[in-house]
Amino acid sequence: MNYLNLSKNELLSEKESLQKKYEDYKNMGLSLNMARGKPSSEQLDLSQPLLDSLKSTDSYLSDDGTDCRNYGGFDGIVECKHLFADILETEPDNVFVGGNSSLNMMFDTISCFMTASIYDDTLPWHDVKDRKFLCPVPGYDRHFGVTGYFGFEMIPVPMNDDGPDMDVVEKLVSEDESIKGIWCVPKYSNPTGITYSDEVVKRFAALKPAAKDFRIMWDNAYAIHDVNDTPDTLLSIIDECKKTGNVDLPILFCSTSKITFSGAGVAALAASPLNMKVLKKRLTYATIGYDKLNMLRHSRFFKNFDGLKNHMEKHKKLLAPKFKTVIDSLDNELKDAGIASWTNPNGGYFVSVDVYNGTADRVVELCKNAGVVLTGAGATFPYGNDPQNKNIRIAPSFPTVEELQSAMDIFCVCAKLAALEVLA
């Protein structure tokens, strides 16, 4: 029954019936969480052998003979650079291996450009008083947090099914020198789960920004994170930028946070020689080098890129039924009502739901009161401001399938109830 075609009385009756269901759920005293893209305990268990991949009796030497226990090895051990080069589709020489967090490397990259100029004739961004950053929406709240912290005015750019609206991006960056960058999750985007089309990647590589020091923060967090057997493919931004000559535009990031241990993985970035020079100048003073023993653990555990991909198959097996549960619930419970739309991604960690206009915060509130925690409404927009108050990010990875089913039952009731509060 499509709510938009119902009479006032029919709406009221439907609302009453849902209100009852909702009260029943509330009385169950559930405590469920679909807020963050946290791997489940079962997913973490997959990497348990990693803890044994470097025992006291094993060699602590990297492939080039570095004692991974001691100082040195500034930009990462050679075998780990190879592994990340494979993930990011570039050469090991372009890779810097960091600590346990790619978010941290992104933060440090922006932090670097805040006080260091990229070119002799550009300013540190701290000195660009009206500095701005493009934020495809809905997007990743922690990205927006970084540029928000550093005082950028954040300009939302609409996301389409094939990536950010490139007409908007091209127009904005060509006109405004104070726009210094854009956040991108190009594959299995957070939260919509879409992958940038070849055309979008090519248009990114062909950008002609007014700001010489404009940079694309290319967060390839889900490069190999499929959740079904029809995976997306992403064109290499590095290759495309080589063709256009814009090699300095993108800086790429990834990590093993959603491959091995979210709290104890290894992160890396890839950048052109010019960008790397600016970043390494900072890093030379910021550290003697990141944790090489953890790099060694990871390299030994995976052995090579094939080992890494095989490992991801195991994640897929655990995640597939969870994504199916979410999508099936939405299909079964919300499709007919005609008050919501959602994405059905082939990978990543999220399903993005647009509930009835103006009701996202109410849906989150209703869910919370029934024991289901969701990412805050608006979190996927800069400043937490979703102008249509409709986008909600669902993170299916952490709960069990059973918990997820309950949480989705409640979510769908809440989504309908919130819509009926407006419609009826």
Added chain:
Amino acid sequence: MNYLNLSKNELLSEKESLQKKYEDYKNMGLSLNMARGKPSSEQLDLSQPLLDSLKSTDSYLSDDGTDCRNYGGFDGIVECKHLFADILETEPDNVFVGGNSSLNMMFDTISCFMTASIYDDTLPWHDVKDRKFLCPVPGYDRHFGVTGYFGFEMIPVPMNDDGPDMDVVEKLVSEDESIKGIWCVPKYSNPTGITYSDEVVKRFAALKPAAKDFRIMWDNAYAIHDVNDTPDTLLSIIDECKKTGNVDLPILFCSTSKITFSGAGVAALAASPLNMKVLKKRLTYATIGYDKLNMLRHSRFFKNFDGLKNHMEKHKKLLAPKFKTVIDSLDNELKDAGIASWTNPNGGYFVSVDVYNGTADRVVELCKNAGVVLTGAGATFPYGNDPQNKNIRIAPSFPTVEELQSAMDIFCVCAKLAALEVLA
């Protein structure tokens, strides 16, 4: 024979004899390194069982039940906060546990204050165009590197046997609002190995800086790093600052880099609630949390502070003969000549030698040509500028005692030779 009392002919004859010795050493084709404070392989071996302290079959839960494999635990696991609180003599609530490098945490702290103001009515330091930092000399080159990178004018402050010359420090900070901080290695100072006296610590705690946002970077890198059985003691700067009401003055740092693995240890900082608020505001955006599995490994390996101190006894046993070798060589080979002076520290990682005025760079060059690498002359001064060109930092930890003996034999010949080149 005191060179300063020799006749021209005696000097020339001594020089000739040393020149011969030097050529003999050169012909040996040695390759020895006393440049950096790197633990030896034997020292790293002491922590080898740490690699087995968290196996796949062990619990991955911290004392408060946190799954250390997953996201979360922003400021460190509870048992690790306790351990660092013991080292830094403060409460766990004042501690933030970071990644593998305290240098990195110091860099991030300065980086934080570059773009974020500490008080509502103070400026981010990037906006203080004539910003300055006090640098006790001789000091730690990597400290100076950080403030040099961020464009501070670095003002050298003389080091005495009991710490920085506090008359100079007090005068400078009380007069100049653009002086934003001072670097301190208060115990077993890098490189002189002295420990700040009670009076110096009290005077630090009683400072009345013109700059409200002046901060003491208290790098307690060698808090428990004795090399003999007559250890120094250091007054708690936190306790002293409580007495004076200056609780926001110091920020403390330490790490296990010279306790477990230099490249894969755990670092921490301690700060007052106000400082912590400013730092955590940044860290909230910079990371979801540092590597908790490595924190867990360390906590399990040491069990408690007593375990940590017992472990340091083993380091002492390995380091003591090395420091003795250095001091004995200096005593035997250089004392009579009257052209050099040095420190004889009870802990830390360095012996600081003042060779004959104006010859440090020549001594380093002579050593290098005979296969002995030293820290570059001037490295212990901001901008690498030792105005008297006399200070050389000797790092005895990495070579074996035998290698060290050879290196010191050569060093002493070179120190004498360089002096004679001037005197003769």
